[in-house]
Amino acid sequence: DQQVKQNSPSLSVQEGRISILNCDYTNSMFDYFLWYKKYPAEGPTFLISISSIKDKNEDGRFTVFLNKSAKHLSLHIVPSQPGDSAVYFCAALGTDSWGKLQFGAGTQVVVTP
Amino acid sequence: DAGVTQSPTHLIKTRGQHVTLRCSPISGHKSVSWYQQVLGQGPQFIFQYYEKEERGRGNFPDRFSARQFPNYSSELNVNALLLGDSALYLCASSLATGTYGYTFGSGTRLTVV
Numbered sequence: 001d002q003q004v005k006q007n008s009p010s011l012s013v014q015e016g017r018i019s020i021l022n023c024d025y026t027n028s029m030f031d032y033f034l035w036y037k038k039y040p041a042e043g044p045t046f047l048i049s050i051s052s053i054k055d056k057n058e059d060g061r062f063t064v065f066l067n068k069s070a071k072h073l074s075l076h077i078v079p080s081q082p083g084d085s086a087v088y089f090c091a092a093l094g095t096d097s098w099g100k101l102q103f104g105a106g107t108q109v110v111v112t113p
Numbered sequence: 114d115a116g117v118t119q120s121p122t123h124l125i126k127t128r129g130q131h132v133t134l135r136c137s138p139i140s141g142h143k144s145v146s147w148y149q150q151v152l153g154q155g156p157q158f159i160f161q162y163y164e165k166e167e168r169g170r171g172n173f174p175d176r177f178s179a180r181q182f183p184n185y186s187s188e189l190n191v192n193a194l195l196l197g198d199s200a201l202y203l204c205a206s207s208l209a210t211g212t213y214g215y216t217f218g219s220g221t222r223l224t225v226v
Contacts (some may be wrong), residue, residue: 004155036217043117043203043217044156089155096130099146100169101215103155 003027006104013111021107023090026071028034030092034101035064035075035110038087048075064095080111116138117206117218121125126194133187134221138206143169145187146215147179148203156203163209180225191223198223 006026015020022035031052038042049058052065057064061064072101077084090104118137126132138145144163148156161169162181176192185206191198201222205215 006155011184034215041219043205043219045217048213091155092116096170099144099163100158100171101146101148101156102158103148105153105155 003022003104004032004090004093004102004104005092006107008107009105010108010110011107013080015111015113016079016086018074019080019084019109019111020073021077021090021109023073023075023104024071025049025073025092025102027092027094027096027102028071029094030036030102031095032065032093033064033073034091034093035062036089036091037084038089038106044089077109080109082113085109087113117216119202119204119218120142121221123222123224125226128194128196128225130194130225132191132194132203132223134191135186135206135221136189136204136206136218138185138204139216141184142208142216143154144207144209145185146205146207147187147189148171149173149207150201150203150220151211152200159189173187194225196225199223 034049035047039045048062066073086107091101146161147159150156158171160179165181179189181187201220203220204218
């Protein structure tokens with residue numbers, strides 16, 4: 001049962017434009033959400049996170065928005081850079097499964113010049 | 114500072130064989146988690162260990178087992194390998210259970226033939 005879903009397997013964006021990655025979840029016990037970035041032959045690298053008590057968190061070019069009522073979060077990257085080309089995973093932690101990260105299937109982002 | 118170290122980086126095994134994967138956490142981190150990432154999917158939680166005790170188990174068969182040593186390093190063992198066990202196995206370390214700072218290693222790519 002996939003509790004975290006990333007419905008867009010790929011995204012192509014021009015350098016300098018905004019990248020918007022979406023993530024939906026079904027488990028109302030999730031209270032902390034994370035975004036990871038993964039390059040080939042490397043492990044996932046933490047990017048940004050958000051607690052369920054907030055609706056926005058910003059770190060440099062990266063902003064995560066959380067809509068609890070819709071069980072939806074999104075990651076905005078502005079401006080997109082060629083080095084942002086990677087697979088992005090949305091992950092969630094819940095009070096009913098502490099320490100167990102639930103990942104989405106990932107979105108492959110390609111930033112073109 | 115050394116990050117999370119996993120060994121080996123790649124290996125090829127035959128169906129029915131046994132495999133042992135190793136993970137050394139970041140110095141000071143006492144919790145280790147294991148994840149399986151099959152091509153095209155997000156990482157799936159296998160185990161979490163803290164202070165040498167199992168603190169969580171994902172939906173994997175009993176062929177999968179793990180342990181954590183007094184120095185907090187960990188081993189993941191898989192018996193009676195199946196073709197479907199071919200995947201990237203990721204180790205993540207964190208200070209303790211219940212903390213959000215998970216750092217992933219680069220993984221072990223297991224191919225079962």
